[in-house]
Amino acid sequence: MTEPEKHPAAIRREQADPSEQTRPLPWIVTMLLGAMAMWGAFYIVTTPFGEGSDVGDGRSASALAPPKVVHQGAAPAPDGQALYMARCSACHQANGQGVAGVFPPLAGSEWVLGPERVLVAALLHGISGEIEVRGAKYQGAMPSFAALSDAEIAAVATYIRSAWGNAASAVTAERVAQVRAATRDRAQPYEGGEALKASQQ
Numbered sequence: 001m002t003e004p005e006k007h008p009a010a011i012r013r014e015q016a017d018p019s020e021q022t023r024p025l026p027w028i029v030t031m032l033l034g035a036m037a038m039w040g041a042f043y044i045v046t047t048p049f050g051e052g053s054d055v056g057d058g059r060s061a062s063a064l065a066p067p068k069v070v071h072q073g074a075a076p077a078p079d080g081q082a083l084y085m086a087r088c089s090a091c092h093q094a095n096g097q098g099v100a101g102v103f104p105p106l107a108g109s110e111w112v113l114g115p116e117r118v119l120v121a122a123l124l125h126g127i128s129g130e131i132e133v134r135g136a137k138y139q140g141a142m143p144s145f146a147a148l149s150d151a152e153i154a155a156v157a158t159y160i161r162s163a164w165g166n167a168a169s170a171v172t173a174e175r176v177a178q179v180r181a182a183t184r185d186r187a188q189p190y191e192g193g194e195a196l197k198a199s200q201q
């Protein structure tokens with residue numbers, strides 16, 4: 001047999017069959033990976049734990065720890081405005097103007113700006129019957145807020161005495177405690193403005 005017959009032109013044109021072989025990673029990649037791994041290990045070993053973070057937002061572990069709760073007399077002062085919004089604004093409105101004929105205003109009210117003792121007594125026991133506020137008569141029912149703590153009553157009283165242009169002195173929790181003790185015997189709301197005024201004596 002002659003050469004052209006053993007390997008016809010069609011076969012000689014073909015490439016050799018592929019065969020499997022191992023192809024190692026290029027040495028430069030291996031070196032790079034090794035260098036990165038070493039750098040990572042070096043970084044972890046040499047980075048101090050906990051304190052002294054100088055990356056990210058810079059806060060240290062101790063700054064991120066939840067605040068320690070101290071239970072002895074260190075309760076945060078109650079927020080008078082928040083209390084007002086939660087407990088009073090439904091009736092007296094957020095702007096302290098009340099609702100004409102139904103809920104009296106607290107802005108500019110002689111009861112709010114007057115003697116602390118009368119205001120605190122009204123908050124502790126509530127009011128029923130007729131009360132005159134800024135020249136208008138109201139005949140409604142103001143609930144008692146005796147369930148609030150002295151500090152909370154003080155905070156809300158202080159807020160209404162200083163909001164909406166009102167400018168009367170702050171009320172302390174001690175003062176509230178005094179009035180609470182002095183009016184301990186009262187079980188009913190004050191029967192209107194006269195009874196509330198009389199509670200002064």
Ligand code: HEC
Binds near residue numbers: 104109130133139156
């Ligand atoms: C359910 C509605 C209602 C809520 C809640 C309420 N009040 Fe009143 N408040 C009244 C009414 C009604 C009167 C008038 C009482 C009357 O007519 O006898 C009044 C009267 C008053 C007065 C005396 C009159 C005046 O306008 O100055 C003050 C002060 C007062 N409220 C403060 C507060 C504060 C502070 C709170 C929240 C801690 C509060 N009230 C929550 C309805 C309410």
